[in-house]
Amino acid sequence: MSGTSEKVYVEIIKKIKSIIEEDDLQAGDKLPSERELTDRLHVGRSSVREALRSLELLGLIETRRGEGTFIKPATGHRLVEVLASFILHDQKARQDLLETKSIIIRDCIELAVQRVRPEDIEYLNVLIREIERTEHDRDVQQLILRFQESVIKLCNNHLLYRLWVELSDYGLSVHQHSFLLHSGECSQLLEHLKNGDSKNVIQLMSQTM
Incomplete structure (x- = not known):
């Protein structure tokens, strides 16, 4: 063309x-x-x-x-599948995806540490308590996913958050499963967040790639 x-x-x-x-x-x-x-x-x-x-x-x-x-409803999932089918079969594109997502996570967390409020910490505490008392694996996974999304959303930057969501969807299209923290790691992450320790929060969140 x-x-x-x-x-x-x-x-x-x-x-x-x-x-x-x-x-x-x-x-x-x-x-x-x-x-x-x-x-x-x-x-x-x-x-x-x-x-x-x-x-x-x-x-x-x-x-x-x-x-x-x-x-059609603008869910974005079909677009993600199309892009994944054509782009992410290429090894370089996959590497670029991981690198970009790593950068987005780092930027989100650095902002989140600066902007987190006491009510945000309490909400994450509530999620952790729910995770610890929930028995069914699928329900636990959903709660942990909500926890991870909530941490990223603390950056209070809608564009960065949407980029993280889209990149996570691309990764899901390729790998067919989500990468989730363990229950104990959620508690560790919250402690690091309360202490303003962005380095360790980033390290834990990077495991979800």
Whole structure:
């Protein structure tokens, strides 16, 4: 694809996104037809069709025979699977993923140590008590995952938190399982967090990669 063609293609996708926002369309709503999009965007119908096909491959829209094209719920999981399938089979890409996630964890924790509040510590204490008295492995895993997410969220930076979530989802797509702390490690991490010891918190959280 030439640079000019690629620019037009990207612009069409941006304009379709603008139409979705202008028309206040939500998940499950029907998109304008190809003909209407062609008229509104003042581009060729084949270009519109190609842009829609790409959005469908990414799992953002779906075409129903005889009904039209609809917006899918923006869960992100389909996009993660697509990216993982095409990118993370490459060993260098996997290494880049781990390196980037390590950087994100470090930055999140350094901010979290500065911004943690007494009520945050109490909430993490409550989670640890729940973990310790819960018997079923699946429930314990869910609680530990919530604990890890809560620690990262203490950075109070939504973009960094979302990056960590997305990178964790990429890793899950590749490895098919989560990397969780043990119950005792959660208690250790909380003590380090209360002491402002970002180095040891980072070391423990890095095990979840």
